[in-house]
Amino acid sequence: MRFGHFDDEAREYVITTPHTPYPWINYLGSQEFFSLISHTAGGYSFYRDAKMRRLTRYRYNNIPADDGGRYFYVNDGGDVWTPGWLPVKAELDHFEARHGLGYTRITGARGGLTVDTLFFVPVEENAEIQQVTLTNDSTESKTVQLFSFAEFCLWNAQDDQTNYQRNLSLAEVEVELDGPHGSAIYHKTEYRERRDHYAVYAVNTRATGFDTDRDSFVGPWNSLGEAAVPRAGKATDSVASGWYPIGSHQVEVTLAPGESRSLTYVLGYLENDHETKWAPGSDMQLINRDPAHELLARYATTEQTEAAFERLRTYWADLLGSYTVSSGDEKLDRMVNIWNQYQCMVTFNMSRSASYFETGIGRGMGFRDSNQDLLGFVHLVPERARERIIDIASTQFPDGSAYHQYQPLTKRGNNDIGSGFNDDPLWLILGVAAYIKETGDWAILDEQVPFDNEPGSEVPLFEHLTRSFDFTVQHRGPHGLPLIGRADWNDCLNLNCFSTTPGESFQTTENQSGGVAESVFIAAMFAAIGPEYAELAERRGLTEVAAAARTAVEEMREAVLAHGWDGEWFLRAYDFFGNPIGTDAKPEGKIWIEPQGFAVMGGIGVNPENTADPASPAVRALNSVNTHLATDHGMVLQHPAYTSYQIELGEVSTYPPGYKENGGIFCHNNPWVIIGETVVGNGARAFDYYKRITPAYREDISEVHRLEPYVYAQMIAGKEAVRHGEAKNSWLTGTAAWNFVAVSQYLLGVRPDYDGLVVDPQIGPDVPSFTVTRTIRGARYEIAVTNSGAAGARAAITVNGAAIDGRTVPYAAAGSTVRVAVTV
Secondary structure (H helix, E strand, O other): OOOEEEEOOOOEEEEOOOOOOOOOEEEEOOOOEEEEEEOOOEEEEEEOOOOOOEEEOOOOOOOOOOOOEOEEEEEEOOEEEOOOOOOOOOOOOEEEEEEEOOEEEEEEEEOOEEEEEEEEOOOOOOEEEEEEEEEEOOOOOEEEEEEEEEEEEEEOHHHHOOOHHHHOOOOEEEEEEEEOOEEEEEEOOOOOOOOOEEEEEEEOOOOOEEEEEHHHHHOOOOOHHHOHHHHHOOOOOEOOEOOOEEEEEEEEEEEOOOOEEEEEEEEEEEEOOHHHOEOOOOOOOOEOOHHHHHHHHOOOOHHHHHHHHHHHHHHHHHHHHHEEEEOOOHHHHHHHHHHHHHHHHHHHHHOOOEOOOOEOOOOOEEHHHHHHHHHHHOOOOHHHHHHHHHHHHOOEOOOOOEOOEEOOOOOOEOOOOOOOEOOHHHHHHHHHHHHHHHHOOHHHHHOEEOOOOOOOOOEEHHHHHHHHHHHHHHOEOOOOOEEOEOOOOOOOOOOOOOOOOOOOOOOOOOOOOOOOOEEHHHHHHHHHHHHHHHHHHHHOOOHHHHHHHHHHHHHHHHHHHHHOEOOOOEOOEEOOOOOEEOOOOOOOOOEEHHHHHHHHHOOOOOOOOOOOOOOOHHHHHHHHHHHHOEEOOEEOOEEOOOOOOOOOOOHHHHOOOOEOOEOOEEHHHHHHHHHHHHHOOOHHHHHHHHHHHOHHHHHHHHHHHOOOOOOOEEEEOOOOOOOOOOEEEEOOOOHHHHHHHHHHHHHOOEEEOOOEEEEOOOOOOOOOEEEEEEEEOOEEEEEEEEOOOOOOOOOEEEEOOEEOOOOEEEOOOOOOEEEEEEEO
């Protein structure tokens, strides 16, 4: 069942009914100001940090799930309705929501009136624009009352939802009915105290009325769908003083038959310097509105608003031009060319902090998350990737470990979560290597970067990578495998916790000392990522360092084969007491997905003379994944799932079988197996796995999948779950970056290396020909592939008509166009 369709030409997903199985959302903004918006106009806005700079209020776990957002109420001669359906739920003659790249357009029609609202955050602007166009489709003149609605959050989203005894006395607003560019409402709670920032919600016409007090607008016993002011058809001109501040403008619109009128609403974030905080002569009571007036002047006319929107569309068209494919498979093309790259931008901006499953309160930017997100983003805006690398490295400790998270507003490590997740250091090496391969910017390794953001502790970034590498070497257990610490990539595998207290955090509670819990997965990571460190060292002239690093990598590979191999697949770990996890000897949790893919990526058990050798551990492990973990909806994390709490394993065994880390399809790790299959030349199986979790291929089962059919979900319920195939946690997941790496660099086979583009397609026979256009380092590569799909076949390549040895196309001068012909 479908609830809409893709419009590939417009780069939009078109939702044709408000009755989707779950709110289907979009993100507005790509720099510092962001909004979440659902297909029914729910969601909220914030500046940089969804916890510390929240502009509008949103309540999770609500009934209905998406109650609250930015709403426009229409009173058409006493008929009250909302064009996004919610919250009034009046039946609409027509409904359509178009989610595009950085914008959403919601259109509702009823009783001969169409209301079209375009929501977007302009490029480099700290504001959400709402352009409302009313069209009279009837044969009679209409005079309607339009009421906007936005509920302000008191900035700190956590405090806003908890500290009511204080907050209900805090709220302050200012109203400017006759401003230079229309009417404006200013939210200034705590501005008299410590804050230098405020919010404005304005419309580019003179409002006939306003409300800033929620109870006056809604009514003390009403829901938002029963709001009193729209039903009365007249604002109360309320001024909030404590309680619940909102912004609402009443605008009266008269339309002749066939006539349209557009209004522009602006929800903006502004800051004032301490010296210019107050309006002259205001006796420290009125905000200095000059910055707001400058903002509103930029959107005072419809023409200005439309020009800003066109600039946004051009911005995205330019970004997405750096990697495109034309394959004849419309689902593959739309994911690679549009939605996967778009989701990579969103995850880069948000990490895992603010979605319809993450409140923006409990998490900052993840160290490992942000490094992995770089992999799918670095080709879009390399300079922002460079800045992010410096931010991440600055939260590292001198011993090479790191804060697990940091706050985006302060860029300082999050003490509440702390450190001790022993995979974190290695991800920094991978992120930096990806950036250098994309840009050739070797100078980044000489950037002076502090430890723990402490001034005076700065060392070259390369030294941070050395500390990362050495941390793993220096923290190994009795089998020569890396110690797991609090956890590795799987935060729910807590081998040192032994928690018996309800509500206690598995991740942050003090671990027991004296254990020997080791991670085969970190060992596999070291085998895959360690060679990147060695290559960087070699190219800096540190030949002895590089040689020692390569020796350490080979020792780790040998340790995995000696102590991490169970006979048909790789073990997952050793527990606190030295017992193996992920072994056929146990009735549950026999095989885990993570090391199977990453070990092959790291060359462990791969026969270099015959990568498809069925006797090699690599191929046997991947075949075991296919036998035990693969389902129609993706590969489960482990099997069989745990049916009771295993205190020595921790949180992973607290989930019901088939959900999340306990036998769920954790989509983030599926691409590692996809990549592993391409390593051994099994492109057909790799592409089959890709299609099982990729949303465009799941659109026809949206009633099962439930979440958006245009972006990846973190998790799909596994084969032992009650609702096998149902997704959770869409948008903010490392699946976005890793699946873009899998499809663009390994299935389609075009990936950057230090000296050129490696061209090595492995996609099987379903895609017999395709063309990839790749722009990198200022040159354009047009790569035309003729693909037999034969198992194990590798590319023969000509560059500008001349055959080359190997599969690396050397980088060309900026401004060049390079034509590459590939036969597989």
